[in-house]
Amino acid sequence: MTDSSNSGSISRYMAKPLTTTASRFALVAIFSGALFVFILISLHLLQPEFDPTWRFISEYALGDYGWMMHLAFGLLAIAQISVAITIFPHIRTVSGYIGIVILGISAIGVIIAGIFVTDPISVGPDDATFSGSIHSIGAMLDYTPVAALLISLSLCRIDAWKPMKRVLLTSAVIAIVAMLVFVLLIPQDGQFGPEVLAGMFGRFLILADIAWLIIVGIHAAKLGATK
Numbered sequence: 001m002t003d004s005s006n007s008g009s010i011s012r013y014m015a016k017p018l019t020t021t022a023s024r025f026a027l028v029a030i031f032s033g034a035l036f037v038f039i040l041i042s043l044h045l046l047q048p049e050f051d052p053t054w055r056f057i058s059e060y061a062l063g064d065y066g067w068m069m070h071l072a073f074g075l076l077a078i079a080q081i082s083v084a085i086t087i088f089p090h091i092r093t094v095s096g097y098i099g100i101v102i103l104g105i106s107a108i109g110v111i112i113a114g115i116f117v118t119d120p121i122s123v124g125p126d127d128a129t130f131s132g133s134i135h136s137i138g139a140m141l142d143y144t145p146v147a148a149l150l151i152s153l154s155l156c157r158i159d160a161w162k163p164m165k166r167v168l169l170t171s172a173v174i175a176i177v178a179m180l181v182f183v184l185l186i187p188q189d190g191q192f193g194p195e196v197l198a199g200m201f202g203r204f205l206i207l208a209d210i211a212w213l214i215i216v217g218i219h220a221a222k223l224g225a226t227k
Helices: 002-011 020-046 057-062 066-090 094-115 130-140 144-155 159-185 198-225
Strands: none
Touching: 020 057, 020 066, 020 198, 057 066, 057 198, 066 094, 066 144, 066 198, 094 130, 094 144, 144 159, 144 198, 159 198
8 A cells, every 4th residue: 555655656757758750849949949049139229219118029010020939939838838748748647738738828928929010109099900809819819927837846856957946936936926917017098108127028028938948958858868
């Protein structure tokens, strides 16, 4: 009875070895996330007319280098999907599976936001174009911070991920806080201006999301390399 109980307890925390395919997706997530950050920084330099304190990153798609913002959204979605595929075999809890679903929905939202160009921030909700409205719907589907927290709580139960517990949970909580602050900064009347620092906190939120994705990707890649 004791042996059976112990083996059951141990099996709850054992992770399946990462396959070669999963390890490759981990590397894809790292590369995609890093390239997203590089492109975003480049856009700040190439299009300084978009004040980063209150203009959204989506507006870079309106400028001369719009194709770069479309590419960046695609890279973010690839990073999200790659992380989901990589860690799926290590998820053992209901909350973890919910997190995977939310991460998948977030990727779909990012893809939608990347395909449909946003309206300028000066355009109010009543004057939004079809493309701008669909873009907003896509953006609202992105709940990566929630997925990050649920997935992190699940992964931390696995022995292979326990050394990353503090880093995973800290990065996930930072993303959650950034998301809450960002939401609270959105004016109820939809009218933005320099006094609304939604752009700055929106950038902090997206970088927090990317940081978590890269952290997961790096540790997964290490697990794949040591199998």
